[in-house]
Each structure stands twice: as structure tokens, then as C-alpha cells.
Amino acid sequence: MNDGMVQISFTLPIKNDDRATAIATQYCEKMGIIKPKIVKQESLDPNFTFFVIYGSCKHKIEIDQIKIKAKEYKILSHEEMEKIVKNEIGRKITIVGAAIESDAHTVGLDAILSAKGFAGDHGLESYNFFNAINLGSQVPSEELIKKALSIKADVVGISQIITQKNIHIYNLSKLLELLEGEGIRDRIILICGGPRISNALAKELGYDAGFGPGTTPTRVASYIVNEFLNRKKKKRKFLSDL
Ligand code: B12
Known part of the structure; x- marks a missing residue:
């Protein structure tokens, strides 16, 4: 250095x-x-x-001038997550995921949800505190929402790989509008992923978080557990402030 x-x-x-x-x-x-x-x-x-x-x-880097935004959540170990879910949440977390609309790419979604996982990191299906449902490819937004409602999903995860003509933006926005139309947007942790997805873009579109290339299931699981806990705390505070 x-x-x-x-x-x-x-x-x-x-x-x-x-x-x-x-x-x-x-x-x-x-x-x-x-x-x-x-x-x-x-x-x-x-x-x-x-x-x-x-x-x-x-080349020289002025390292003192490099400022990065602190991570919004901590990456947790499997054991830490298990403890939090057992003690603070007290039930399984249900996540339903799909590659929506015309998108037939499922490898990324499978990497996060299937037990096999990604880069040696097992997917959410293998966690005993997740109920992970993978609807696969080319799922119409309406069908995904119907499923999410019927299983009382806590988390909805969308995969969007195709980005030609900004189709990913269109599809992600469509799903969000439909969720808002059903009046259930706020009840759901809404996440998306894909090669051109970043956390910033996801937030800009109205999603809670976005995950790009190289995302591991542990990262997604940590985010969900943290977010679930944050929402629970906020709800508790709201009730105690009444
Ligand atoms: C495999 C593949 C296919 C397979 C898909 C098989 C399947 N079951 O998925 C098949 C052959 C079907 C296919 C078809 C097509 N493909 Co294709 N395909 C690919 C390829 C080679 C690999 C994609 C992949 O699997 N990546 C590996 C995974 C692990 O990475 P990932 O998706 O980014 O996922 C990670 C993150 O993004 C994130 N993530 C992803 N989803 C989610 C979801 C959630 C909830 C979360 C939390 C995280 C998350 O986590 C994952 C793990 O880290 C890419 C090229 C490439 N090398 O990337 C082209 C590519 C994606 N395909 C492309 C195209 C154009 C097509 C076709 C239109 C080709 C054609 N003319 O027919 C069709 C479209 C079909 C359709 N209707 O969608 C283009 C897309 C260009 C663009 N910018 O839009 C690419 C980039 C190739 C290229 N360079 O042109 N394809």
C-alpha cells in the first residue's frame, strides 16, 4: 500500500x-x-x-478521503439467524419467488432459493426457519400476487434478468403497482435481483432491497431476518406509543 x-x-x-x-x-x-x-x-x-x-x-489513493456508506444490515451466521427467528419472530418466514412476465431465466432465483444454493452457500430452502416457494419462470405478476396472498407470504422475491428495452424496469414497476392496488404492499418485504439490479435501483423503483451479481443466499437471508426484526420493533414501538 x-x-x-x-x-x-x-x-x-x-x-x-x-x-x-x-x-x-x-x-x-x-x-x-x-x-x-x-x-x-x-x-x-x-x-x-x-x-x-x-x-x-x-497511482495514489488518499485512503482517509474514502468514505463509504455503512451497510444497512449485518451479515448474520446461520446460528445467529436461527436464534433471532426462534426468540424474536417465533415462526417460519414465508418467501415466494419468481422470474416474472416474459423472463425465463431462473438460475439466479434458484441460486438464492434452492437448497443447492450458490458458490457453496446453501439456499433458503435449506434453512429450517424459511418456507421457500419457487414458482419458476415466466410467471405473470397477477399469478404471483395470487399465490403470495394465498400462502400469506412475508417476502416476495422477483428475478429479472432480461433488460433489453428496460423491460426489467417495466415488469418490476407493474408488479409493484399491482401490489399497491391490492393494498398489500406495506405488509410484504419486497425484494428483487438480477445482473442489472442494484440496491439503489430497487429502492428507486419502490422495492425494499435489490440484489445484484454475486449475491449469496446468506446475504439475502440476513437482509430478510434483519428487516423482519426492524419491522417488528417499529410495530411494537408504534403500539406502545399509542
Ligand atoms: C443461462 C442463460 C439462458 C438460459 C436460461 C435458463 C434458465 N433456466 O435460467 C436460456 C437458454 C433459456 C436463455 C434464454 C434467453 N436469453 Co439468456 N442467458 C443465459 C446466461 C448464459 C446465464 C444467465 C445465468 O444463469 N447467470 C447466473 C446467475 C447465477 O446469475 P444472476 O442471474 O445474475 O443471479 C444472481 C444475482 O443477479 C441475484 N439474483 C438473481 N435473481 C434474483 C432474485 C432474487 C429474489 C434475489 C434476492 C437475487 C437474485 O442472485 C443471483 C446469485 O448471485 C446469460 C449470459 C451470462 N453469462 O450472464 C444470458 C443472457 C441473460 N440471456 C440473454 C438473452 C438475450 C436471452 C434470450 C432473449 C435469447 C434469445 N434471443 O432467445 C432468451 C430469453 C428467454 C426469456 N424469455 O427470458 C442476454 C440478456 C441481455 C439483456 N441485457 O437483456 C444475456 C445477458 C446473454 C447476452 N449477453 O446477450 N438464457
């Missing part, structure tokens, strides 16, 4: 020879690496070469 020394690695689509060394060196210099030293250069195949480089980086 303070001497600027870095190690980087990359592959270039070029043959492994002296010319490749010169190209990789120039590439590093353009990235702001001073005196790049190639410590590994090997062929991956006849037309691709892999490099490992040491060098000093000329």
Missing part, C-alpha cells in the same frame, strides 16, 4: 516469444506500472500467453 508494489496477472492473445515480453511490458506501463518485471511468462496454447508481473504502481 505505501510502497506501491503490486503483483498482477493476465493472459494476452499472442504467441509466447520475445515480442510477447515487449507487448506485456508496454501493456503494464500503460496501466501505470513503473518498471514492470515479468516473473512468469508461459504459453497457455500456441496463441495465448500468461504473465505474472511485479512492479510499482504510480
Whole structure:
């Protein structure tokens, strides 16, 4: 951090020879690496070469000036969540999820809900305090809402992968309007996810939270448990203030 020394690695689509060394060196210099030293250069195949480089980086970061917004919720361990749900909530949390409207991509939703999970992290189905229902792909918004009402869902999770012509915005807004029309928006924790979804975008659209690429089931579960608890506390305070 303070001497600027870095190690980087990359592959270039070029043959492994002296010319490749010169190209990789120039590439590093353009990235702001001073005196790049190639410590590994090997062929991956006849037309691709892999490099490992040491060098000093000329860019500086004023670390004291970097301010980040504190996370809105803490990532909890499975045990912590179980304890909170048992002691503070006292019943299972029901979540229903779907890839709505024309969207047929279910891998992201399955990653969060199915027991198999994502990146070695088991999905919500595997938690004994979640009742997780996955309706799959191309579910009309009306059908999802009907299901959410019939099972008294606490959480509704939408997956939107297709973003061409901003279809994800249209679909997410449609679902929200329908929920508001039914008068149940405030009773539900409404979340969405997908490659072009961020927490900021979700909030802008009127959702409670949004989850983008790389989201793990533990993160989603932690958010839900925290949010459930926050709402319960607010309700308790409201009643005691009466
Ligand atoms: C697999 C795939 C398909 C499969 C889907 C199979 C299935 N059962 O899901 C099939 C072959 C059916 C398919 C079809 C199409 N696809 Co496709 N597909 C993909 C592909 C290769 C991978 C997507 C994926 O599975 N990602 C892995 C998951 C784990 O990531 P994720 O979805 O982001 O999910 C994570 C987060 O976003 C979040 N998350 C997601 N959902 C949710 C929900 C909740 C509640 C929460 C909390 C979190 C959450 O958590 C997940 C885990 O971290 C991508 C390209 C790519 N490499 O990304 C194209 C891609 C998404 N497809 C694309 C397109 C265009 C199509 C088609 C229109 C192609 C065509 N012309 O027919 C059709 C559309 C079908 C339809 N009606 O929806 C485009 C979309 C472009 C865009 N910006 O809109 C992409 C990006 C390819 C491309 N580069 O052009 N596709």
C-alpha cells in the first residue's frame, strides 16, 4: 500500500516469444506500472500467453478521503439467524419467488432459493426457519400476487434478468403497482435481483432491497431476518406509543 508494489496477472492473445515480453511490458506501463518485471511468462496454447508481473504502481489513493456508506444490515451466521427467528419472530418466514412476465431465466432465483444454493452457500430452502416457494419462470405478476396472498407470504422475491428495452424496469414497476392496488404492499418485504439490479435501483423503483451479481443466499437471508426484526420493533414501538 505505501510502497506501491503490486503483483498482477493476465493472459494476452499472442504467441509466447520475445515480442510477447515487449507487448506485456508496454501493456503494464500503460496501466501505470513503473518498471514492470515479468516473473512468469508461459504459453497457455500456441496463441495465448500468461504473465505474472511485479512492479510499482504510480497511482495514489488518499485512503482517509474514502468514505463509504455503512451497510444497512449485518451479515448474520446461520446460528445467529436461527436464534433471532426462534426468540424474536417465533415462526417460519414465508418467501415466494419468481422470474416474472416474459423472463425465463431462473438460475439466479434458484441460486438464492434452492437448497443447492450458490458458490457453496446453501439456499433458503435449506434453512429450517424459511418456507421457500419457487414458482419458476415466466410467471405473470397477477399469478404471483395470487399465490403470495394465498400462502400469506412475508417476502416476495422477483428475478429479472432480461433488460433489453428496460423491460426489467417495466415488469418490476407493474408488479409493484399491482401490489399497491391490492393494498398489500406495506405488509410484504419486497425484494428483487438480477445482473442489472442494484440496491439503489430497487429502492428507486419502490422495492425494499435489490440484489445484484454475486449475491449469496446468506446475504439475502440476513437482509430478510434483519428487516423482519426492524419491522417488528417499529410495530411494537408504534403500539406502545399509542
Ligand atoms: C443461462 C442463460 C439462458 C438460459 C436460461 C435458463 C434458465 N433456466 O435460467 C436460456 C437458454 C433459456 C436463455 C434464454 C434467453 N436469453 Co439468456 N442467458 C443465459 C446466461 C448464459 C446465464 C444467465 C445465468 O444463469 N447467470 C447466473 C446467475 C447465477 O446469475 P444472476 O442471474 O445474475 O443471479 C444472481 C444475482 O443477479 C441475484 N439474483 C438473481 N435473481 C434474483 C432474485 C432474487 C429474489 C434475489 C434476492 C437475487 C437474485 O442472485 C443471483 C446469485 O448471485 C446469460 C449470459 C451470462 N453469462 O450472464 C444470458 C443472457 C441473460 N440471456 C440473454 C438473452 C438475450 C436471452 C434470450 C432473449 C435469447 C434469445 N434471443 O432467445 C432468451 C430469453 C428467454 C426469456 N424469455 O427470458 C442476454 C440478456 C441481455 C439483456 N441485457 O437483456 C444475456 C445477458 C446473454 C447476452 N449477453 O446477450 N438464457
